[in-house]
Amino acid sequence: MSTDLPRPARLVLMMAAVATLLAGIVGGLLRLGWIIRAPADLAALHGPLMICGAFGTLIGLERAVAMRSRWVYAGPMLTLTGTAILFWLPQAGIGLMAGGAAVLLAACFILWQRHTHLFNLVLTIAAACWLTGLLVWCVGNEITPAVPWWLAFLTLTIAGERLELTRLLPPSAERLLYFRLIVLVLLGGLVFYGPTGWPQLFGMGLVLLAFWLMSEDVARRTLMLSGQSRYIAVCLLSGYVWLALGGAVMVFVDRNWLPGAPGYDASLHALMVGFVMSMVFGHAPIILPALTRLKLSYHDGFYLPLCLLHLSLVLRVAGDALADDLSRRLGGAGNALALLAFAATILHTLWRPHQQASLHTKGASNGA
Amino acid sequence: MPLWQADTKLKAIPFDTGATMTANTAIPTSETIEHALRSVVDPEVGINIVDLGLVYAIEQEHRQITVTMTMTTPACPLGSMLQDEALAAVESVLPADWQAMVNLVFEPEWTPLRMSEAARTQLGW
Numbered sequence: 001m002s003t004d005l006p007r008p009a010r011l012v013l014m015m016a017a018v019a020t021l022l023a024g025i026v027g028g029l030l031r032l033g034w035i036i037r038a039p040a041d042l043a044a045l046h047g048p049l050m051i052c053g054a055f056g057t058l059i060g061l062e063r064a065v066a067m068r069s070r071w072v073y074a075g076p077m078l079t080l081t082g083t084a085i086l087f088w089l090p091q092a093g094i095g096l097m098a099g100g101a102a103v104l105l106a107a108c109f110i111l112w113q114r115h116t117h118l119f120n121l122v123l124t125i126a127a128a129c130w131l132t133g134l135l136v137w138c139v140g141n142e143i144t145p146a147v148p149w150w151l152a153f154l155t156l157t158i159a160g161e162r163l164e165l166t167r168l169l170p171p172s173a174e175r176l177l178y179f180r181l182i183v184l185v186l187l188g189g190l191v192f193y194g195p196t197g198w199p200q201l202f203g204m205g206l207v208l209l210a211f212w213l214m215s216e217d218v219a220r221r222t223l224m225l226s227g228q229s230r231y232i233a234v235c236l237l238s239g240y241v242w243l244a245l246g247g248a249v250m251v252f253v254d255r256n257w258l259p260g261a262p263g264y265d266a267s268l269h270a271l272m273v274g275f276v277m278s279m280v281f282g283h284a285p286i287i288l289p290a291l292t293r294l295k296l297s298y299h300d301g302f303y304l305p306l307c308l309l310h311l312s313l314v315l316r317v318a319g320d321a322l323a324d325d326l327s328r329r330l331g332g333a334g335n336a337l338a339l340l341a342f343a344a345t346i347l348h349t350l351w352r353p354h355q356q357a358s359l360h361t362k363g364a365s366n367g368a
Numbered sequence: 369m370p371l372w373q374a375d376t377k378l379k380a381i382p383f384d385t386g387a388t389m390t391a392n393t394a395i396p397t398s399e400t401i402e403h404a405l406r407s408v409v410d411p412e413v414g415i416n417i418v419d420l421g422l423v424y425a426i427e428q429e430h431r432q433i434t435v436t437m438t439m440t441t442p443a444c445p446l447g448s449m450l451q452d453e454a455l456a457a458v459e460s461v462l463p464a465d466w467q468a469m470v471n472l473v474f475e476p477e478w479t480p481l482r483m484s485e486a487a488r489t490q491l492g493w
Binding site: 004062063065066067068108111114115117120123161164165166167169171173218221223225227228229232283285286287289290291293298342 | 387395411412413414419432441442443445446447448449452474480483487490491492493
């Protein structure tokens, strides 16, 4: 008998995560000056909304769907509830979000105990980074010190999942060795950043991870395929370029990585928009059906929002580099438009009548 | 390539041999089921679940086909989706009075060695 959450409930969680993402986008546009009539808190909470509220919820939801155990859904539920009450009861909101992160940590730990592979350990460490960032925020009452921990959460989650897929490739002891070393550099960089504010070691870890991904990811092979497989590979490989650039800016541009410093906006958005959002653009067409059981067919129209994402980010980062505020603001607006265009592409694909049938579940059962 | 990998925990019951399949009225053969399952493709790597070695066993008992499959990792959220696609694929080739069932298991654990020669070649082995 299935212990999974019913599909309507999963849909509600997904839609709530999307609403959080939209709120985060509004906060970003507020910061850039494109919107003036919106609660000021949205601007202040732009980072937590995007990273914790939206992505944290979605990653928690993915893990819950994978494990098909109802208790794991408490993770995204706590995260969403905490996000919602941030505006009125900030400490309580952070506490609930930390609860959501703790549930994800427990779920990943159980998966690691079940199959003690390196990729499962990395996913567990990633969840621990998320929780640590939330605790740093809660104790210090400042978001900035938590941001590198949240970047590590997203980066290591992606890295762990990509490491798992490299098992399809010919085995390589060097591949695993370099990966372990890179994770150590990243974690060391996190610890070093805390008391010093110096991001260089963490940034170097990101650059090294980017090169590892570009050389080892199965996307190098699937790029030669066609259709959706190639599209996913394009999203991944282009995202890795931004991962390298974001890390490089951390290494070479600013001694301290703080809001207002020349490289802060560029590196943060190279990582969050260029790297993380590229991953989302690539995998949403397969993850969304997995989470919601809605049928969604890929088509080459998905390349358009991806192109807009990258081009607008080039403009934004160029604006940061040249201290050109208008370019930075236009690029940021372009980032938001790309996300909205991607959402519109998804919705259009879902609403096409001949694609609307849900998948049958007659006779299907769990054996795990 | 065998239809299913021999496994100490799972054992397929031999299929009835018999008539050539026509219009979903004849008894399905193992080749028919396998061929149907090859239509279920991992969307990222573009390889079907049979060649990926995710299909552990195909069993027949009376008028029911039971497929046992796995994923490369229990952490992957695509398990239920591929399970549903496998079910639909098997049902599409069964006579109307037959039933299909697809079980998703994670023991024994999947290993890359379960992939077919064709899949490994495509992935550079």
